[in-house]
Amino acid sequence: MTTAPRSFAYSGTAATRTPPEVPRGVRAFLHRHLFNSPLGGVATFVLGAVIAIVLWRVLQWSVVDAVWYSPGDGSACRDAAGACWAVIAEKYRVILFGAYPYQQQWRGALVVALWLGWGAISATRLLSVTLRLAGWAVVFVASILLLGGGFLGLEAVGTDVWGGLPLTFIIFGGTVAGGLPLAVLLALGRRSQLPVVRFICVATIEGVRGIPLLALLFFAALILPLFLPPQLTVDKLIRAEVGMIVFFASYAAEVIRGGLQAIPEGQDEAAKALGLGYWLRTRKIILPQALAIVVPALFNDIIRAFKNTTFFSILGLFDVLGATKAALQDPQWVRYGTEGYLFVFLLYFLICSAMSAYGSSIERDNQRRARKAAR
Amino acid sequence: MSGIERGGLVVEMAGLNKWYGEHHVLRDVALGLARGEKIVLCGPSGSGKSTLIRCINGLEPFHEGDLTVCGTRLDGSAQALAEVRRHAGMVFQSFNLFPHLTVLENLTLGAVYARGEPEARAAERAHGLLARVRLSDQTLKFPGQLSGGQRQRVAIARALMLEPEVMLFDEPTSALDPEMVHEVLDVMEELAAAGQSMIVVTHEMGFARRVADLVVFMDRGEIVEAAPPATFFEAPATERARTFIGQISHANQGPIT
Numbered sequence: 252m253t254t255a256p257r258s259f260a261y262s263g264t265a266a267t268r269t270p271p272e273v274p275r276g277v278r279a280f281l282h283r284h285l286f287n288s289p290l291g292g293v294a295t296f297v298l299g300a301v302i303a304i305v306l307w308r309v310l311q312w313s314v315v316d317a318v319w320y321s322p323g324d325g326s327a328c329r330d331a332a333g334a335c336w337a338v339i340a341e342k343y344r345v346i347l348f349g350a351y352p353y354q355q356q357w358r359g360a361l362v363v364a365l366w367l368g369w370g371a372i373s374a375t376r377l378l379s380v381t382l383r384l385a386g387w388a389v390v391f392v393a394s395i396l397l398l399g400g401g402f403l404g405l406e407a408v409g410t411d412v413w414g415g416l417p418l419t420f421i422i423f424g425g426t427v428a429g430g431l432p433l434a435v436l437l438a439l440g441r442r443s444q445l446p447v448v449r450f451i452c453v454a455t456i457e458g459v460r461g462i463p464l465l466a467l468l469f470f471a472a473l474i475l476p477l478f479l480p481p482q483l484t485v486d487k488l489i490r491a492e493v494g495m496i497v498f499f500a501s502y503a504a505e506v507i508r509g510g511l512q513a514i515p516e517g518q519d520e521a522a523k524a525l526g527l528g529y530w531l532r533t534r535k536i537i538l539p540q541a542l543a544i545v546v547p548a549l550f551n552d553i554i555r556a557f558k559n560t561t562f563f564s565i566l567g568l569f570d571v572l573g574a575t576k577a578a579l580q581d582p583q584w585v586r587y588g589t590e591g592y593l594f595v596f597l598l599y600f601l602i603c604s605a606m607s608a609y610g611s612s613i614e615r616d617n618q619r620r621a622r623k624a625a626r
Numbered sequence: 627m628s629g630i631e632r633g634g635l636v637v638e639m640a641g642l643n644k645w646y647g648e649h650h651v652l653r654d655v656a657l658g659l660a661r662g663e664k665i666v667l668c669g670p671s672g673s674g675k676s677t678l679i680r681c682i683n684g685l686e687p688f689h690e691g692d693l694t695v696c697g698t699r700l701d702g703s704a705q706a707l708a709e710v711r712r713h714a715g716m717v718f719q720s721f722n723l724f725p726h727l728t729v730l731e732n733l734t735l736g737a738v739y740a741r742g743e744p745e746a747r748a749a750e751r752a753h754g755l756l757a758r759v760r761l762s763d764q765t766l767k768f769p770g771q772l773s774g775g776q777r778q779r780v781a782i783a784r785a786l787m788l789e790p791e792v793m794l795f796d797e798p799t800s801a802l803d804p805e806m807v808h809e810v811l812d813v814m815e816e817l818a819a820a821g822q823s824m825i826v827v828t829h830e831m832g833f834a835r836r837v838a839d840l841v842v843f844m845d846r847g848e849i850v851e852a853a854p855p856a857t858f859f860e861a862p863a864t865e866r867a868r869t870f871i872g873q874i875s876h877a878n879q880g881p882i883t
Binding site: 521527531536 | 712714718724725784785
């Protein structure tokens with residue numbers, strides 16, 4: 252005779268112990284990730300072979316058969332089967348500094364050193380955020396003064412011949428420095444209860460998002476002057492920069508608005524109940540939380556802003572890409588455009604990756620703090 | 627606030643009406659809280675009790691009626707609103723602590739930025755209040771590291787930083803796990819014993835019995851019955867109150883304190 256099973260539970264005291272051992276090491280990794288089934292093993296071999304062949308070809312072209320040095324002209328490159336890196340050695344001054352007067356290019360080099368140096372110092376996070384931001388402001392202003400000159404015996408250099416990496420940095424820095432505060436204001440304004448403020452913000456955001464950056468820059472640089480009174484001449488660089496700032500801010504504003512909406516209503520109410528006014532609530536309670544949420548998306552926009560600096564080459568301003576294009580018009584080197592553009596590609600890739608890594612590290616910091624501060 | 631003598635009314639309202647769209651959520655509410663006294667607001671959900679308490683410090687606007695807090699009439703002006711909020715401390719159901727600030731910063735923020743109190747003095751007062759709610763050892767933690775009961779006690783201390791004439795509690799224990807309700811109620815009872823004027827929206831009928839000078843029962847936006855706790859619980863005058871008390875005590879079966 253069978254009895255129906257009964258519900259049961261044993262009560263007892265089991266000592267706590269460590270979790271069971273998971274196999275580690277190279278063999279375990281290979282087994283688990285690369286050869287965990289016959290099909291997986293075949294896929295690993297096939298893909299591995301493809302990668303090896305491609306890498307070998309790239310290596311052959313870019314290193315083994317490459318010509319590194321070709322004095323004067325590109326003649327030494329002509330018979331080479333590989334890359335002609337000599338074009339970089341020959342043209343790097345133009346690529347990095349554009350049409351900036353040759354004798355004065357040390358000033359551009361100093362600007363680049365300032366940016367890279369302060370970028371590295373900021374990344375260590377030894378300084379407080381306030382100090383870091385103040386440092387960036389100093390670097391930004393110093394860059395403009397240094398390139399412009401006209402004081403302390405420094406020869407004055409017009410913005411029309413500024414170029415290369417220093418110009419790219421300045422356009423980018425101005426875009427972020429001007430764009431982020433404007434983005435915050437636009438995002439707040441779009442949530443405002445004042446109809447006129449809200450309308451202006453919505454119109455700006457939607458209007459700017461509806462037109463291509465290129466059209467906006469053309470308008471700012473070429474068409475706008477036709478409407479301004481002739482006495483009012485604003486530098487082309489500044490006009491285009493304003494276009495960049497508004498463009499950046501319109502996109503970033505929507506990102507920030509997303510963060511603002513993620514903050515529970517109760518936070519604002521609690522701050523109101525403590526007697527804090529609108530700007531204090533925004534500055535001390537809402538924005539710190541909202542910005543921390545949107546760091547990943549914001550870095551998306553910031554990195555894009557760096558790459559968007561290349562649009563300036565179309566306006567006749569020689570950012571890195573524009574300067575490279577100009578450098579490669581030399582008939583003796585015109586065949587080696589691939590190498591020149593690869594160099595620029597690498598330059599952008601390194602800078603953007605560094606920014607990306609910095610963004611991720613801020614995110615990790617925030618996550619660590621958020622874990623502690625989980626509601 | 628000048629102009630209020632001891633024993634006067636801290637909160638006074640008459641003919642208060644409010645609508646959400648077509649829905650009449652507060653109907654001719656009249657209520658007065660005397661200095662040092664405690665009112666417990668109860669009623670079924672949707673009865674308007676939370677809306678009412680949120681009107682008192684201007685978190686909700688109302689359409690008609692008079693509402694005076696510590697001698698300041700809420701007339702829609704920003705000055706009146708600011709003045710009222712200086713005198714009314716608010717504790718929310720969901721704590722609403724600022725998660726990005728430490729416990730100590732949660733307390734000092736309002737004092738330093740809204741009242742311009744020197745940071746050192748605010749911190750000193752904060753430490754005193756945290757000791758009062760028995761959280762002296764948690765000052766540098768973030769809200770996320772605390773239990774629900776601890777968070778609500780921090781929220782109470784934060785509201786007390788205003789040195790409020792009246793404390794407003796909006797269902798302070800409703801979001802808590804049952805084993806943490808007591809630690810919060812204990813703190814509130816100590817406050818009450820110290821003479822703090824307060825209005826409490828709560829379903830904790832034991833607390834109402836022990837602490838309230840007046841139990842106010844609301845239903846569908848109006849005050850249905852108002853009586854001292856003994857009368858209210860033993861001999862409710864209306865059928866609606868009787869039904870409500872029956873439902874509450876049914877839900878609270880077990881050791882009713």
